[in-house]
Amino acid sequence: DAMVIQNPRYQVTQFGKPVTLSCSQTLNHNVMYWYQQKSSQAPKLLFHYYDKDFNNEADTPDNFQSRRPNTSFCFLDIRSPGLGDAAMYLCATSRDRDVETQYFGPGTRLLVL
Amino acid sequence: AQSVAQPEDQVNVAEGNPLTVKCTYSVSGNPYLFWYVQYPNRGLQFLLKYITGDNLVKGSYGFEAEFNKSQTSFHLKKPSALVSDSALYFCAVRTNTNAGKSTFGDGTTLTVKP
Numbered sequence: 763d764a765m766v767i768q769n770p771r772y773q774v775t776q777f778g779k780p781v782t783l784s785c786s787q788t789l790n791h792n793v794m795y796w797y798q799q800k801s802s803q804a805p806k807l808l809f810h811y812y813d814k815d816f817n818n819e820a821d822t823p824d825n826f827q828s829r830r831p832n833t834s835f836c837f838l839d840i841r842s843p844g845l846g847d848a849a850m851y852l853c854a855t856s857r858d859r860d861v862e863t864q865y866f867g868p869g870t871r872l873l874v875l
Numbered sequence: 876a877q878s879v880a881q882p883e884d885q886v887n888v889a890e891g892n893p894l895t896v897k898c899t900y901s902v903s904g905n906p907y908l909f910w911y912v913q914y915p916n917r918g919l920q921f922l923l924k925y926i927t928g929d930n931l932v933k934g935s936y937g938f939e940a941e942f943n944k945s946q947t948s949f950h951l952k953k954p955s956a957l958v959s960d961s962a963l964y965f966c967a968v969r970t971n972t973n974a975g976k977s978t979f980g981d982g983t984t985l986t987v988k989p
Contacts (some may be wrong), residue, residue: 766918768918802913802963802982802984803981803982804965804979804980804981804982805919805965805979807976807977810976850916852918852919854918854919859969860907860969860970860971861907861924861926861969861971863909863921863924864909864919864921864977865921866911866918866919866920866921867918868917868918869916869917869918871916
Protein backbone atom coordinates (compact mmCIF):
# COMPACT_ATOMS: atom_id res chain seq x y z
CA ASP A 763 0.00 0.00 0.00
CA ALA A 764 2.97 2.32 0.40
CA MET A 765 2.58 5.13 -2.11
CA VAL A 766 5.71 7.20 -1.58
CA ILE A 767 8.73 5.19 -0.52
CA GLN A 768 12.01 6.57 0.67
CA ASN A 769 15.22 4.63 1.07
CA PRO A 770 17.04 4.39 3.27
CA ARG A 771 15.10 5.55 6.32
CA TYR A 772 18.33 6.40 8.10
CA GLN A 773 21.59 7.33 6.44
CA VAL A 774 24.92 8.02 8.09
CA THR A 775 27.66 9.61 6.02
CA GLN A 776 30.97 11.26 6.62
CA PHE A 777 31.72 14.91 6.21
CA GLY A 778 32.37 15.55 2.52
CA LYS A 779 31.39 12.07 1.33
CA PRO A 780 28.73 12.15 -1.40
CA VAL A 781 25.40 10.60 -0.53
CA THR A 782 22.28 9.78 -2.52
CA LEU A 783 18.77 9.51 -1.13
CA SER A 784 16.09 7.70 -3.05
CA CYS A 785 12.37 8.27 -3.51
CA SER A 786 9.89 6.22 -5.49
CA GLN A 787 6.16 6.51 -5.98
CA THR A 788 3.37 4.23 -7.10
CA LEU A 789 0.88 7.06 -7.69
CA ASN A 790 2.02 8.00 -11.19
CA HIS A 791 2.06 11.62 -10.12
CA ASN A 792 3.56 14.29 -12.34
CA VAL A 793 5.25 16.27 -9.60
CA MET A 794 7.93 15.15 -7.16
CA TYR A 795 9.37 17.37 -4.45
CA TRP A 796 12.33 17.27 -2.08
CA TYR A 797 12.13 19.05 1.25
CA GLN A 798 14.66 19.50 4.03
CA GLN A 799 13.33 19.53 7.57
CA LYS A 800 15.41 20.34 10.63
CA SER A 801 14.39 19.73 14.22
CA SER A 802 10.61 19.70 13.72
CA GLN A 803 10.75 22.99 11.84
CA ALA A 804 8.74 23.77 8.76
CA PRO A 805 9.79 21.71 5.74
CA LYS A 806 11.93 23.75 3.37
CA LEU A 807 11.48 23.11 -0.33
CA LEU A 808 14.76 22.37 -2.09
CA PHE A 809 13.43 21.71 -5.61
CA HIS A 810 10.74 19.92 -7.52
CA TYR A 811 10.23 18.17 -10.82
CA TYR A 812 7.15 18.81 -12.88
CA ASP A 813 7.38 15.81 -15.14
CA LYS A 814 10.91 16.19 -16.52
CA ASP A 815 11.20 19.90 -15.82
CA PHE A 816 13.47 20.67 -12.91
CA ASN A 817 12.57 23.63 -10.71
CA ASN A 818 15.23 24.73 -8.27
CA GLU A 819 14.54 27.04 -5.35
CA ALA A 820 16.65 30.17 -5.42
CA ASP A 821 18.19 29.54 -2.02
CA THR A 822 19.00 25.86 -2.48
CA PRO A 823 22.77 25.38 -2.22
CA ASP A 824 24.62 24.03 -5.25
CA ASN A 825 25.69 21.14 -3.05
CA PHE A 826 22.20 19.69 -3.54
CA GLN A 827 21.31 18.12 -6.86
CA SER A 828 18.47 15.97 -8.07
CA ARG A 829 17.71 13.45 -10.78
CA ARG A 830 14.45 12.05 -12.04
CA PRO A 831 15.22 9.25 -14.49
CA ASN A 832 11.57 8.27 -14.88
CA THR A 833 8.12 9.05 -13.51
CA SER A 834 8.48 6.75 -10.53
CA PHE A 835 11.90 7.63 -9.17
CA CYS A 836 13.60 10.75 -7.94
CA PHE A 837 17.00 11.05 -6.28
CA LEU A 838 18.55 13.65 -4.04
CA ASP A 839 22.33 13.90 -4.33
CA ILE A 840 24.36 15.75 -1.74
CA ARG A 841 27.76 16.21 -3.29
CA SER A 842 29.76 17.18 -0.21
CA PRO A 843 27.69 16.91 2.94
CA GLY A 844 28.49 19.28 5.74
CA LEU A 845 27.47 19.03 9.36
CA GLY A 846 24.72 21.56 8.67
CA ASP A 847 23.11 19.21 6.16
CA ALA A 848 22.10 16.77 8.87
CA ALA A 849 18.32 16.77 8.71
CA MET A 850 15.24 14.83 7.73
CA TYR A 851 14.75 14.79 3.97
CA LEU A 852 11.18 14.43 2.82
CA CYS A 853 10.04 13.42 -0.63
CA ALA A 854 6.52 14.30 -1.72
CA THR A 855 4.43 13.88 -4.83
CA SER A 856 1.32 15.47 -6.25
CA ARG A 857 -0.72 14.78 -9.35
CA ASP A 858 -0.29 18.33 -10.45
CA ARG A 859 0.69 21.63 -8.89
CA ASP A 860 -1.72 24.20 -7.45
CA VAL A 861 -4.67 22.59 -5.73
CA GLU A 862 -3.46 19.05 -5.59
CA THR A 863 -2.66 17.41 -2.28
CA GLN A 864 0.94 16.48 -1.64
CA TYR A 865 1.65 12.93 -0.50
CA PHE A 866 4.74 12.57 1.63
CA GLY A 867 7.09 9.69 2.11
CA PRO A 868 8.29 8.67 5.58
CA GLY A 869 11.50 10.62 5.20
CA THR A 870 15.20 9.82 5.37
CA ARG A 871 17.09 11.02 8.42
CA LEU A 872 20.61 11.98 7.44
CA LEU A 873 23.41 12.07 9.97
CA VAL A 874 26.76 13.59 9.01
CA LEU A 875 29.78 12.61 11.08
CA ALA B 876 5.04 36.60 -1.41
CA GLN B 877 2.93 34.10 0.46
CA SER B 878 3.27 33.31 4.13
CA VAL B 879 1.68 31.24 6.86
CA ALA B 880 1.67 31.91 10.58
CA GLN B 881 0.95 29.42 13.31
CA PRO B 882 1.02 31.69 16.35
CA GLU B 883 1.24 28.92 18.94
CA ASP B 884 4.29 26.69 19.19
CA GLN B 885 2.45 24.43 21.59
CA VAL B 886 -1.17 23.63 22.39
CA ASN B 887 -2.12 21.52 25.39
CA VAL B 888 -5.59 20.09 25.91
CA ALA B 889 -7.17 17.42 28.05
CA GLU B 890 -8.54 14.32 26.40
CA GLY B 891 -12.19 14.74 25.52
CA ASN B 892 -11.98 18.53 25.31
CA PRO B 893 -12.25 20.43 22.05
CA LEU B 894 -9.03 21.52 20.41
CA THR B 895 -8.09 24.38 18.10
CA VAL B 896 -4.82 24.86 16.28
CA LYS B 897 -4.57 28.30 14.72
CA CYS B 898 -3.35 29.28 11.28
CA THR B 899 -3.39 32.58 9.42
CA TYR B 900 -2.09 33.21 5.94
CA SER B 901 -1.12 35.93 3.51
CA VAL B 902 -1.25 35.48 -0.26
CA SER B 903 -1.87 37.32 -3.47
CA GLY B 904 -4.84 35.73 -5.13
CA ASN B 905 -6.96 32.81 -4.04
CA PRO B 906 -5.46 30.61 -1.35
CA TYR B 907 -5.43 26.84 -1.33
CA LEU B 908 -5.04 25.80 2.30
CA PHE B 909 -3.90 22.50 3.74
CA TRP B 910 -3.36 20.89 7.12
CA TYR B 911 -0.84 18.11 7.65
CA VAL B 912 0.07 16.11 10.73
CA GLN B 913 3.49 14.69 11.50
CA TYR B 914 4.25 11.98 14.03
CA PRO B 915 7.82 11.54 15.34
CA ASN B 916 10.29 10.38 12.69
CA ARG B 917 7.57 10.18 10.07
CA GLY B 918 6.59 12.12 6.99
CA LEU B 919 3.68 14.52 6.83
CA GLN B 920 0.18 13.09 6.50
CA PHE B 921 -2.59 15.00 4.78
CA LEU B 922 -5.57 15.89 6.99
CA LEU B 923 -7.75 18.23 4.93
CA LYS B 924 -7.74 21.06 2.44
CA TYR B 925 -9.77 24.05 1.35
CA ILE B 926 -9.87 24.90 -2.33
CA THR B 927 -13.25 26.52 -2.88
CA GLY B 928 -16.86 26.15 -1.82
CA ASP B 929 -18.09 25.46 1.71
CA ASN B 930 -15.96 27.27 4.26
CA LEU B 931 -16.15 24.36 6.69
CA VAL B 932 -13.98 21.50 5.57
CA LYS B 933 -14.09 18.06 7.15
CA GLY B 934 -11.07 15.82 7.06
CA SER B 935 -9.47 12.69 8.43
CA TYR B 936 -9.71 11.45 12.03
CA GLY B 937 -12.58 13.78 12.93
CA PHE B 938 -10.69 16.98 12.21
CA GLU B 939 -12.26 19.98 10.52
CA ALA B 940 -11.17 23.47 9.61
CA GLU B 941 -12.97 26.67 8.81
CA PHE B 942 -11.83 29.03 6.10
CA ASN B 943 -12.40 32.65 7.07
CA LYS B 944 -11.54 34.98 4.23
CA SER B 945 -12.03 38.22 6.14
CA GLN B 946 -9.71 37.09 8.92
CA THR B 947 -7.39 35.21 6.54
CA SER B 948 -7.54 32.24 8.86
CA PHE B 949 -7.85 28.49 8.54
CA HIS B 950 -7.99 27.11 12.08
CA LEU B 951 -7.95 23.38 12.66
CA LYS B 952 -10.50 22.01 15.11
CA LYS B 953 -11.71 18.80 16.65
CA PRO B 954 -14.68 18.53 19.01
CA SER B 955 -13.16 15.89 21.29
CA ALA B 956 -9.40 15.37 21.47
CA LEU B 957 -7.72 11.99 21.79
CA VAL B 958 -4.33 11.23 23.31
CA SER B 959 -3.39 9.76 19.93
CA ASP B 960 -3.91 13.20 18.34
CA SER B 961 -0.70 14.34 20.02
CA ALA B 962 1.63 15.28 17.16
CA LEU B 963 3.09 18.17 15.19
CA TYR B 964 0.63 20.00 12.95
CA PHE B 965 1.51 22.07 9.91
CA CYS B 966 -0.65 24.50 8.01
CA ALA B 967 0.33 25.18 4.40
CA VAL B 968 -0.81 27.52 1.64
CA ARG B 969 -0.48 27.31 -2.14
CA THR B 970 -1.74 29.47 -4.97
CA ASN B 971 -2.05 29.02 -8.68
CA THR B 972 0.36 31.90 -9.27
CA ASN B 973 3.45 30.48 -7.61
CA ALA B 974 4.13 27.32 -9.60
CA GLY B 975 2.46 25.24 -6.95
CA LYS B 976 4.97 26.02 -4.25
CA SER B 977 3.69 25.25 -0.77
CA THR B 978 4.57 27.54 2.08
CA PHE B 979 4.40 25.85 5.46
CA GLY B 980 3.87 27.35 8.88
CA ASP B 981 6.42 26.63 11.58
CA GLY B 982 4.23 23.96 13.11
CA THR B 983 2.28 23.58 16.33
CA THR B 984 2.92 20.75 18.75
CA LEU B 985 -0.35 19.42 20.10
CA THR B 986 -0.24 17.52 23.35
CA VAL B 987 -3.39 15.80 24.57
CA LYS B 988 -3.21 14.65 28.17
CA PRO B 989 -5.30 11.80 29.57
